Amino acid sequence: MEFSKVLDIVVICLPVFVMIGIGKLLSLKGIMNDAHQSFIKTIVYQLSLPALIIYNIIQQPITAIFNLKLIGLTVFSIITIAAVLFIFGKIIKLNHTVVIGLILGAFWGNIAYIGFPMSASAFGEKTGLFYATIINTFINPLYVILGVFIITLLIHKNKGDEKVHFMSYFKTALINPLVISAILGIFISLFTDLFFRNKELPQIIIASASVFNGVLKMTGSMGLPLALIAVGGSLKMTHLTSNKLILALATMIKLVIMPLLTFFFFIWFYPEAQYAEKGVTILLMAMPAAVASYVVYKQFIEEDDFMASFLFISTFVSLFTIPVWLYFII
Numbered sequence: 001m002e003f004s005k006v007l008d009i010v011v012i013c014l015p016v017f018v019m020i021g022i023g024k025l026l027s028l029k030g031i032m033n034d035a036h037q038s039f040i041k042t043i044v045y046q047l048s049l050p051a052l053i054i055y056n057i058i059q060q061p062i063t064a065i066f067n068l069k070l071i072g073l074t075v076f077s078i079i080t081i082a083a084v085l086f087i088f089g090k091i092i093k094l095n096h097t098v099v100i101g102l103i104l105g106a107f108w109g110n111i112a113y114i115g116f117p118m119s120a121s122a123f124g125e126k127t128g129l130f131y132a133t134i135i136n137t138f139i140n141p142l143y144v145i146l147g148v149f150i151i152t153l154l155i156h157k158n159k160g161d162e163k164v165h166f167m168s169y170f171k172t173a174l175i176n177p178l179v180i181s182a183i184l185g186i187f188i189s190l191f192t193d194l195f196f197r198n199k200e201l202p203q204i205i206i207a208s209a210s211v212f213n214g215v216l217k218m219t220g221s222m223g224l225p226l227a228l229i230a231v232g233g234s235l236k237m238t239h240l241t242s243n244k245l246i247l248a249l250a251t252m253i254k255l256v257i258m259p260l261l262t263f264f265f266f267i268w269f270y271p272e273a274q275y276a277e278k279g280v281t282i283l284l285m286a287m288p289a290a291v292a293s294y295v296v297y298k299q300f301i302e303e304d305d306f307m308a309s310f311l312f313i314s315t316f317v318s319l320f321t322i323p324v325w326l327y328f329i330i
Contacts, residue, residue: 009326012122017319019117019225023232032233040230044223049112050181052220053136055213056129057185062193065186069270070131070277071138076269077262077285078107078139081253082146086153096154098246101306103150104297105314106253108143109287111136112178113227114318118283120224122326123276131280137182144176147296234291235315243306251314255321259286279329286325288314 026032032040057065082103089099109115111132119128196205262285266278294307 005327005330008330009323012118012326012330013323016114016117016121016228019228020232020235020319023229024235025232026229027233027236032229037230037233040226040233044227044230045112046177048220048223048226049116050177051216052116052129052223053133053178053181054185054188055216055220056126056133057182058188058192058213059126060130060189061197062186062190064130065134065189067134067277070134070273070281073265073270074135074139074262074281074285075142077258077265078142078146081107081258081261082150085253086150094246098243098306100151100154101297101310102246102250102253104147104293105250105289105307105310106258108147108290108293109254109258109284110231110290110315111140111284111287112290113231114315115284115287117224117228118287118322119280122283122330123280127276128280131277132284133182133185135281135284136178137186140176140179143290143292144296147293151296231315235312247306247309247313250310251317254289254314255286255318259283259325261285282329283322283325286318286322288318 023032027037085103085106086099089096089102094102115136116129116132119132122128123131196209259282262282266273266282270278289307289311291311294311297307
């Protein structure tokens with residue numbers, strides 16, 4: 001084990017984990033309550049992260065954004081793990097609520113609140129956040145659509161009287177602030193390429209663009225530490241589900257198998273990938289479960305506590321597995 005590499009990982013991870021710890025400490029001391037956490041999450045999700053996404057996209061030419069191989073490989077990894085787990089659940093005849101929790105927990109990662117800060121810390125704000133933004137733009141809607149599709153298949157078969165409004169969730173996926181900001185950023189980047197980039201421009205336009213960039217950067221820069229503080233504040237020990245074996249399996253799949261599968265897909269299908277795009281993608285696949293997966297899960301399965309337990313366990317265990325993944329990819 002190389003000491004210099006271990007030191008690099010400590011430098012990358014420690015600021016992120018310290019911010020999570022600060023959030024937990026603020027919560028324990030009663031300085032930050034549920035209302036404060038809700039306000040922070042609203043600011044981060046509705047304002048700060050969208051500004052950060054737009055800022056990072058418009059710094060790049062439009063040709064760099066549509067990386068079809070990277071997008072295709074990421075989507076393929078997610079669909080593969082979901083399909084395998086769906087078949088696995090059918091073969092061993094698991095309860096449909098457990099199968100849904102297992103699948104949603106395994107592929108739906110916390111990219112916005114942990115993935116973005118970790119990508120920025122490991123690969124730099126310009127490069128790391130750019131690739132994280134591109135990946136998130138395409139897989140965030142996929143998370144919602146695929147999750148609801150799986151619930152539709154299982155709920156309709158097991159509870160035929162229940163209606164799952166697939167199109168309403170499809171709309172929710174598309175009007176997500178992070179997706180909208182990414183699309184807006186793409187249009188701005190395209191417009192900039194067509195009319196402004198690499199051209200002689202009047203001083204007033206250059207000054208206006210600098211102000212616009214400055215506002216976006218300042219608004220976005222506060223989002224990453226606030227997101228981590230919110231994660232720390234919401235990290236609470238819950239009553240663990242009775243499905244402890246499935247919980248352990250889901251945690252291993254989310255934090256180990258999912259990024260490992262993505263790693264092998266890069267070797268097999270995209271060996272020429274750049275260091276940063278490969279590293280960021282694997283890192284994002286190693287993120288713990290997302291709160292959004294719990295929200296969707298509880299829309300249909302109110303009586304089960306599997307996802308609440310999985311949110312806590314996967315986030316806690318990821319504090320140990322993320323540094324290990326970083327050791328192999330940086």
